[in-house]
Amino acid sequence: MVSYAPSSADRQSNSRSTGVNGSAKSDRTPGTPRRERKEKAVQDPGLKDYRLGECLGKGAFGSVYKAFNWGTGEAVAVKQIKLGDLPKSELRMIEAEIDLLKNLNHDNIVKYLGFVKSSDCLNIILEYCENGSLHSICKSYGKFPENLVGVYMGQILLGLQYLHDQGVIHRDIKGANILTTKDGKVKLADFGVSTSTLAGADKEAQSCGTPYWMAPEIIQLSGATPASDIWSLGCTVIELLEGKPPYHKLAPMPALFAIVNDDHPPLPEGVSPAARDFLIQCFQKDPNLRVSARKLLKHAWIVGSRRTDAPVAKPPTNFNEAVEAGEAVE
Known part of the structure; x- marks a missing residue:
């Protein structure tokens, strides 16, 4: 028997399954501008070392931002959840996600870097994946x-x-x-x-x-x-x-x-x-x-299955070699 009742997480599958980059989906009507790309981040006072920048994706209860660590120069992703209208069931799921992430350490799993909680927001700091x-x-x-x-x-x-x-x-x-x-x-x-x-x-x-x-x-x-x-x-x-x-x-x-x-x-x-x-x-x-x-x-x-990385040609060391290389191509 097929018995499928979408959970709150599944109902938001296009917004909550965002990871920490631009894969998040907005609830916009097709054909309308991607306004979340132009939104300015609200700087949470609790994020003292981080400056929030581009909005990478928007979900039902918050957004994911690219952020910059003023202390280390490191780019990270910050999953910022607004606590005001967040149902307790969703908060429990988020807390469970944090408990799970902080115990995982593998090259092929996005790294959890910490979290900052203020009166208004919960900020989960994660590894930033550029592509x-x-x-x-x-x-x-x-x-x-x-x-x-x-x-x-x-x-x-x-x-x-x-x-x-x-x-x-x-x-x-x-x-x-x-x-x-x-x-x-x-x-x-x-x-x-x-x-x-x-x-x-x-x-x-x-x-x-x-x-x-x-x-x-x-x-x-x-x-x-x-x-x-x-x-x-x-x-x-x-x-x-x-x-x-x-x-x-x-x-x-x-x-x-x-x-x-x-x-x-x-x-x-x-x-x-x-x-x-x-x-x-x-x-x-x-x-x-x-x-x-x-x-x-x-x-x-x-x-x-293997990566097909092409060998990188040795760059010319002077102008004459560069000219000769150009002539050889011609």
Whole structure:
């Protein structure tokens, strides 16, 4: 049976699943200007060492800003939540997110740097990822090539292996929650609906996540497991290769029925046999048969995906060499 009741986090999935960059969605009407990009940050007196700048994204209860540390010269992201109208249930979720983040330390997970609470705001200070989310990059530049998707998934699997070893289930893996640095490293972000397997059965928010990336056991209210993240990872691979997640042409409720009833989501045409097999491993309907992040790191598609960094030519040391190099090109 499909039983899906959107949680408060899910109802705001386009605003709360922002990470710490420009992947956040506003509630603007299509065709209207992106006013949040022009908004001036309100400087919280509690943020003594930080100067807030560009608004990177706006959610239901606050915004994410790029900020500058006057003491260190470091650029960070500040997730500023206004406390005035914040429901207690949302505050508990945010506090749980902070408790989770401060105990995580991995290269492929956005780093938590601290928080500052004042009478009006709660400011969560996070690592700044310059290139934004994979979702925003895909939207701006188009579909990703298969090899690069494989490179990214290898890094995300390392992050997931670490999370799962810590007893943490992310529960909202998708392109909007994977951030990129200027040197091409990817990091998992937005732990607002994450949970710990160490805390017992996942009953309170078992329908959390975003519908098109949601594993069938979540929809059927069987509870989240680390295998649920693997299903969502497979959906993210399709999102990056196709530019859209599986079942994107369907409204959320019909999509949820299709996820439960189909053998697996439609696979992209033209992908390599290795990538196809990787997706089939992610989309085992029985979560007990789904391959772990640790095993997927050894999959042929991941092992065979490598960055294609072009060698940098040695720059000419003087004017004459520069002229000769120019003549050689001609």
